[in-house]
Amino acid sequence: MRGIGLTDKQKIVSAAAWSIGAGLLGRGVGLVGTLLIARHLSPGIVAEVTVATIIALTGNWISAWGCGQYVIVRGGEGREAIFAASVFYLVFGLMVIAGLWWMAPTLAAWFDTPRLAEYLPGALIGIGIRRLGAIPDKLLARELRFARIALATALGDVAYALVAVTLVSTTQLGGQAMIFGFIAQSCVIAAITIAGTGWRSWLTPVIVSAARFRDIFRFGAPITGEITLSEGARYWDKPLVLRLLGAENAGAYGMAFNLAQLPAIYVGGHIGTVMMPAIVRAQPTDRAPLIVRALGLTAVVLFPMAFGLSVCAPTLVAALLPPEWSQVAPLLSVLAAVSVLAPASFMLASFLGALGENGTALRIELLTVLVLVGALVLLSRWGVVAASFAVGIALVAQLALSIAACRRHGLSLHGLGTPLLRVTAACMVMVAGVLLLRAMMSDWQGAPVLGLVCEIALGAALYPAALAFLGNDLLKDVLRLLSGTGKAELQRTLVASPGVQND
Template sequence: MNDHRKIFSGAALGIIGGLSGRAVGLIGTLLIARHLTPDIVAEVTVATVIALTGNWIAAWGCGQYVVVRGGEGREAIFAASMVYLLAGIAMIAVLWWATPTLAQWLQAPRVADYLPGALLGIGIRRLGAIPDKLLARELRFGRIALGTALGDVAYAVVAVSLVSMTTLGGQAMIIAFIVQSCVIAGATITATRLRDWLLPVKVSAARLRDILRFGAPITGEIVLSEGARYWDKPLMFRLVGAHDAGSYGMAFNLAQLPAVYVGGHIGAVMVPAVTRAPPQERPALMVRALTFAALLLFPMSAGLAICAPTLVAALLPPTWWQVAPLLSVLAIAALPGTGSFILSAFLAAHSRNQWLMWIEVATMATLVSSLWLLSKGGVLLASGAIGVAALVQWLLTVRACRADGLRLRGLVAPCLRIALACALMSVAVLAWRWATQAHLAIGWRLAGEVLVGVVVYGGAMWGVGRDLVGDALAGLGMSRRRHLEDRVREGESTP
């Protein structure tokens, strides 16, 4: 198998493994919520986010250094491994020492009980991080995907078992996190040789300086981008309290499903596609990709928003009732962020990395300030900060793309037609709920709402946007034909 086939095969395995793991994780999260209250889940989440933040900072791009510079010899790999492991030990020691202060600032005493276990899990996971990058260098993506999927399954099984059969409470989630880390690290460590990254060799001062220079910009970008996904949880905890923050965290996880399952994979595919396309074809390619994403994301987000009360009543106990209105807000608020992620492929293709960094800075500043201001009106109003930050990110990203000729005027008319179909779908779902709420059990009502939504949206798009659906299908077919044509041309040019 040549390198290209290995890459594509590995990407497919990664997507399948990622989707499978997320599906299992979601089911596990919902089952865990049936045994724990929102405040406990919020405290565990905050402890985990603190540990993850330390991990991002202490990574210092060493994993990327192994991928990029590993071909320079064992000195490069060993030096990066040592910097990574020593920085991890220092990070764990500092956070362990600061645990009481962090818990006091967050006004969450039980976070001090959960953080040591979360740090242990992060420490175990760091042991397998460099082997993970060695596997990536060798294009052994299947082993990486397998380890991640098995880790997600292990977390769900252990956490659900412990919360349902013991009185460990939130510690059950921490133990499951440690087990998950052991499985993921074990999968990568056992697939590599220790001597490839841990056998000592002499390291020059120049090599260490090179690692420090290489890691600085990568660390800033990773901390900001990952922080934008996770830091709202501890901020919300500090501003509105544990119970409301726990409900918010659950609603956020559910609201992100369209972005994760659809937008994330479209964005991942767009990066190489846009990079390979000629510059004059890239704007049309982006408009087409965004239209295709809107066809899928708009109804998924609108469906989550409109079905939220029935969904939450069917799947979660009464203590989680607040998830329903929060989910209705967050499902719509998350949409612009997904579009920005897809557009970032266009900026990356034109080497606008500085723009991407400053957009992340502006988005994070908007999120923090909006959360602080809106939290004075309660958790539901505060959840709107996600929409404010996502809208700012979208506007800045669109503006940055204009410098390289991307105009999105052609996106307005298709999105209006898709939005009309979503509005008709929402009216039909509400009518179904009103007609059946006194006659059907909650599970049947939920199944009916989903079915009605799918049928009405499909019918509405057939009426007002048949050409959009046809163009999306033709685009997929065109990609296949182009691939075959490329294969033919390659064959004709081969002597």
């Protein structure tokens, strides 16, 4: 099989820049919107809306049944494969959405939150709209058209912020304003992805054999379990916290989690998502170096962002959120610090997926969820801050299991040890400097906004200075990745793998 040309590699590199840049822009706007919404809604209402959305998302994960991945992997087999996967996906999704809609009162009673039944139907409508754009999204990914995918996601985040903030500040809709924002977000994402492929490319009717549907069912079973558990490990703690500790604590926990995920998901996650096609296309001997290089590039950018967010949490919350959200500060300090582990687990899961180890990935995700649930139940007796450490415990377990599984396939991470220690040491210098400044200024009494600006500025100066002292080569890596669009570093990462193949 012929290797992909430089043009395809350049598309992947460009996609990484687009994905990271657009993702950060969209998430930044969404984050501002979330903070503005918090000025109008109590933590309890936000928690109920969040749990309604998570229930709808869970139904979406279960009913996806790996159809998107099927389109990427088997789409080259012709229109029958794409159309069959599309029909399977849409029909199964409609059935699950209808079932959850019917169960709304029962779920509200179990969580002891009556308003949940009011929010869930709107969340399900948003999921239904988003499903219309899901297969086109995978067709775009198959064609390496990641720029449109990134644009859709970013503009969707902007739409959510604009609609939700406008409605919550000018009407009496309360939590429903967030639901309308979610629906608007889904409409924008679906419209942009569908416009990129058209309807005929995936919904033109063709005769489908029973064998094709059986193939989709077999193909999707392990993928569905793995994705559902993977996403569940990120989201199911919020409903559990609601059940264990009440709506107010769950709202603060959810806000802290969303803030903490900015570095982990929208830097490491975007790099991992764009790297997945390269990993799938690579020769087996090239996949391990590709993952190791991606982990290294992620760490030098992600670690200072995560630890910086953790140390600045008290000042940030005081500056940006109303007093009733003060509980977010200690939760954010914990969750931001442990979030550095998430992208590594995501990339290692991509590595296992590229090797066809879906069963192994499924078992790892199942054990991760069990650890998360068990730790949450155990630690919740000491309050919500103690319970937040459950996320870190689950991530450590997931990473350890993933490393062990990947090692059996020749993936060695020993080369990362020294760079990670240097990056971590530089981050600790940054953290110590910020804490010393805050202590000298008596916690910025009366001037939290000024304090936040000063802490960010000091951290931004200390981290590269510490890196320059501890390892000038790492500082050069950071500067290369941040200069321009970061293409130079990612070009080196991808071009180093000459054995990449076409599907």
